[in-house]
Amino acid sequence: MEALVAIAIGVMTSCAIYLMLRARTFPVILGLTLLSYAVNLFIFVMGRLSTGNPAVIGSGETYPDPVPQALVLTAIVIGFAMTAFILVLALRARVELGNDHVDGNQEGRT
Amino acid sequence: MSHWILIPILLPLFTGLALLIWSDRICVTRAISATSALALLAVDLLLLQRAAEGTISLYALGNWPPPFGIVLVLDRLAALMLVMTSVLALFVIWYAACDRDQPGDSLHPLIHFLLMGLNGAFLTGDIFNLFVFFEVLLLSSYALLLHGGGKERARAGFHYVVLNLAGSALFLIAVSLLYGVTGTLNMADMGQRIAQLDPADRPLAITGGLLLFAVFGLKAAVAPLYFWLPSAYAAAAGPVAALFAVMTKLGIYSMVRVYSLVFASEPGLLLPWLWPLALVTLAAGIVGVLAARELRRQVAYLVLVSVGTLLLGVAMNSQQALAASLYYLVHSTWICAALFILVDLMRQQRGLLEDTIESGPPLVQGTILGIFFFVACASVVGLPPTSGFVGKVNLMQAVSSTVEAVWVWPALLISGLLTITALSRSGTTIFWRTTGDVIAQSRAGVMPMVAVGGLLLISIVFSFAGDPVLSFMSDTAQQLADSTAYLEASSLFQPVERGDIR
Numbered sequence: 001m002e003a004l005v006a007i008a009i010g011v012m013t014s015c016a017i018y019l020m021l022r023a024r025t026f027p028v029i030l031g032l033t034l035l036s037y038a039v040n041l042f043i044f045v046m047g048r049l050s051t052g053n054p055a056v057i058g059s060g061e062t063y064p065d066p067v068p069q070a071l072v073l074t075a076i077v078i079g080f081a082m083t084a085f086i087l088v089l090a091l092r093a094r095v096e097l098g099n100d101h102v103d104g105n106q107e108g109r110t
Numbered sequence: 111m112s113h114w115i116l117i118p119i120l121l122p123l124f125t126g127l128a129l130l131i132w133s134d135r136i137c138v139t140r141a142i143s144a145t146s147a148l149a150l151l152a153v154d155l156l157l158l159q160r161a162a163e164g165t166i167s168l169y170a171l172g173n174w175p176p177p178f179g180i181v182l183v184l185d186r187l188a189a190l191m192l193v194m195t196s197v198l199a200l201f202v203i204w205y206a207a208c209d210r211d212q213p214g215d216s217l218h219p220l221i222h223f224l225l226m227g228l229n230g231a232f233l234t235g236d237i238f239n240l241f242v243f244f245e246v247l248l249l250s251s252y253a254l255l256l257h258g259g260g261k262e263r264a265r266a267g268f269h270y271v272v273l274n275l276a277g278s279a280l281f282l283i284a285v286s287l288l289y290g291v292t293g294t295l296n297m298a299d300m301g302q303r304i305a306q307l308d309p310a311d312r313p314l315a316i317t318g319g320l321l322l323f324a325v326f327g328l329k330a331a332v333a334p335l336y337f338w339l340p341s342a343y344a345a346a347a348g349p350v351a352a353l354f355a356v357m358t359k360l361g362i363y364s365m366v367r368v369y370s371l372v373f374a375s376e377p378g379l380l381l382p383w384l385w386p387l388a389l390v391t392l393a394a395g396i397v398g399v400l401a402a403r404e405l406r407r408q409v410a411y412l413v414l415v416s417v418g419t420l421l422l423g424v425a426m427n428s429q430q431a432l433a434a435s436l437y438y439l440v441h442s443t444w445i446c447a448a449l450f451i452l453v454d455l456m457r458q459q460r461g462l463l464e465d466t467i468e469s470g471p472p473l474v475q476g477t478i479l480g481i482f483f484f485v486a487c488a489s490v491v492g493l494p495p496t497s498g499f500v501g502k503v504n505l506m507q508a509v510s511s512t513v514e515a516v517w518v519w520p521a522l523l524i525s526g527l528l529t530i531t532a533l534s535r536s537g538t539t540i541f542w543r544t545t546g547d548v549i550a551q552s553r554a555g556v557m558p559m560v561a562v563g564g565l566l567l568i569s570i571v572f573s574f575a576g577d578p579v580l581s582f583m584s585d586t587a588q589q590l591a592d593s594t595a596y597l598e599a600s601s602l603f604q605p606v607e608r609g610d611i612r
Contacts, residue, residue: 020276025268032275039282046290067295068286071238075282078245082278085252086271092256093264102272104265 001049005041012038025090025100032086036079043072114160115169115184117153118192118229121146126222136213143218147203150225151196154189161189162582164589166599168235176235176600177296183235185596186586187436191232191363194440195356197568198447199225205451205561206349208554217257221353224250231360235600237288237372238295240364241281244329248274251357258347266338266345273338277328284321288372291315297371298596305375319373323365323380330361331417333390340398343410348454351406352447358413359443362420366432370590377427384425389521392418396525399532405456405465408536409449412490415525416442422518423505429591433583434504441497441572445489448565452482455562456540459552467536472544474553480541482562487533489569491526497573502526504580 012034019031047065054060090100097104125146132138160167161184169182203221211217227247234240252274256267289295291311292303304315324335331339339358343351365380373379395418398411420442423435453465456479463470473479489496492503502522509515572579589595 020272028272032272032279035276035279039279039286042283043286046286067289071286071289074238074242078242078278081249082245082271082275085249086268086275089252089256089264089268089271093268096259096261096264102268104261 001051005045005049009038009041009045012041023102025093025102028102029083029086029090033079033083036075036083040072040075040079043068043075112167113169114153114157115167115182115233118150118157118196118233119182119226121150121153122222122226122229126219126226129219129222130216133216133219134213136211139211139213139218140207143203143222144200144207146222147196147200151193151200154192154196157184158189158193160184161186162585164585166589166596168599177294177299180239181235181296181600182233183596183599184233186582186589187363187367188232190436190440190582190586191359192229194359194443195225195228195232198353198356198443201451201561201565202349202353202447204564205352205558208558208561210347210349215257216253217349220250220254220257221349223247224254224353228356228360232363235297236295237285237297237300237368240297241278241285244281245278247357247360248278251354254350254353255342255346257350260345262341262345266341270338270342273328273335277325280321280328281325284318284325287314287318287321291318296600297368298593298600301372301374301593302597304372316376316379319369319376319379320383322368323383326361326364326368327387328361329364330358330421331391331414332361332387332421333394333418336391336394336414336417339414340402340407340410343413343450344404344406348451348457351410351454352450355413355443355446355450358417359420359439362417362424362439366424366590371593371596374593381425381427384421385517388418388421388425389517390418391421392521392525394418396528399529402532403467405453405467405536405540406450408467408532409446409453412449412529413442413446415529416446416490419502419505419522419525422521423508426508426510426514426518428508428510429584429587431505431508431510432587432590433580434501434508436583436586437497437504437576437580438501441489441501441569444565444572445486445498445569448562448569449486449490451558451565452479452486452562455479455554455558456483458554459549460540461549461552467539469539469543469545471546472548473541474548474550475559476541478559480537482559482566483537483541485566485570486562487530487537489566491530491533492522493530495570495573497569497576500573500576500580 016031016035019027047068050064053062053064057063094100129139129142167184171180206217224247227243230243231240252271255270256263291314292300294300307315328335369380395411395414399408402408402411420435420439423431457465459473460470489498492498506519509518
């Protein structure tokens with residue numbers, strides 16, 4: 001299971017990096033979103049993978065580490081807010097600059 | 111347990127909220143904003159006085175004892191950074207109140223939210239909490255950078271936000287990696303666990319540490335991660351650029367804090383990277399200063415030069431060098447802010463030329479602005495009797511071997527010489543090689559002059575008060591090197607009993 005999750009995180013991160021290197025703002029934002037998914041999964045996995053453990057402390061002999069779950073919630077909320085912000089910023093840059101190139105100029109078209 | 115430690119975070123938060131509610135009358139906004147900045151400075155001075163006695167105070171949020179809960183830690187370094195930030199904020203708010211703000215705009219609330227993030231980042235003793243406060247201040251800084259609107263800001267702003275979001279993702283990976291191997295988020299506790307780490311887990315911890323270096327390097331604009339800085343700082347509005355002078359220093363602060371606390375048992379982790387990166391950053395900054403065609407961009411590259419110089423001090427890795435670096439850190443923050451405000455004033459008196467370094471109409475207040483520019487440049491280059499001189503001399507004296515001297519002395523002296531060449535060219539072009547008539551209606555009032563003059567005066571006072579300030583800095587460096595004091599403070603911590611709260 002560890003290998004599967006590791007491969008999933010790796011594939012997501014590499015797709016995110018590919019998208020972030022694109023020259024249009026929308027793929028870049030998609031890349032950032034994908035990167036934050038990969039990071040969230042990574043944080044979650046840092047509490048070690050286990051199956052069949054009860055989520056509530058005291059209802060079984062073992063329980064999963066609760067701290068990464070709290071961390072990943074914080075990271076999700078912050079990532080969500082930042083994505084909303086950068087979407088608005090990209091729309092405004094599109095209006096101000098007249099195109100959606102990340103550097104704001106049409107010449108560098110890919 | 112004293113609740114005063116919480117004030118530098120809560121005061122800007124509530125001020126920002128209050129300013130959002132009462133935003134329709136500009137005089138009310140300014141009054142609230144300035145009063146809050148003054149109160150913040152007073153509280154920070156009080157905290158500095160307490161920290162100067164050498165005790166490390168802990169504040170456990172929610173009464174959860176460390177290492178389980180989040181703690182705020184007040185030591186000499188944190189108090190120093192708090193006072194530096196609040197002095198800067200006071201002058202920036204003063205300057206913003208000189209008609210750089212509009213009724214109903216969010217400049218003042220955003221400045222206070224940024225201050226909340228900064229103060230929280232300086233005080234926290236928890237590495238995930240550090241990330242959260244980084245996000246708080248970054249979100250305010252995104253909005254501040256775009257303040258005023260326009261093409262240039264939209265373009266620079268998009269780059270700045272994307273880079274910092276990628277940086278935040280790296281920060282999260284590093285923190286969770288460190289949590290994965292140590293099982294704690296408290297920085298002091300994490301340091302202890304890393305010292306006793308299973309050799310099999312050590313490479314993971316090292317990876318986490320180096321990832322964190324990349325994140326802090328991005329914030330501090332260390333080469334090769336500095337390309338966002340010149341265009342962002344040159345595009346920002348005057349007061350915003352002045353306030354951003356502290357942002358790169360936050361990166362340096364985080365490096366000093368995290369590597370002295372978490373990676374104290376791995377002293378060789380950063381050193382092979384710091385030397386070359388410091389020299390490359392310094393060189394890149396100097397090339398930028400020489401090549402810049404607008405004054406704002408030139409000052410932005412001066413920020414980069416100060417980052418390179420500071421990294422050199424940190425790379426020397428001795429208490430004396432760290433003390434000298436801390437002095438230089440405070441000096442360079444204030445003087446770069448003064449330069450940004452000054453350039454903003456000069457820009458408004460040159461009509462369509464703005465801040466391009468070309469001969470143009472003489473400035474209405476050329477004499478006073480020229481004197482200010484001369485003093486500011488002398489300080490940023492490091493000529494006596496300004497604080498830049500004291501800072502650089504101390505950095506040079508801090509070399510511990512001939513090999514270090516061979517690298518540090520030429521780096522500092524040649525960078526000083528090239529900076530003075532570039533700045534004197536800009537100064538003579540703008541103030542002396544003038545053509546045409548003055549633009550009379552662009553005269554600035556007394557108040558903005560006071561903001562610049564005050565910051566420059568502080569630079570000179572800071573140089574004459576060099577002896578007590580430097581002895582405080584060396585105490586600070588000593589406290590940082592002695593990590594046992596920090597651990598003692600957390601082991602002596604007693605949770606408040608229920609009865610005591612009532």
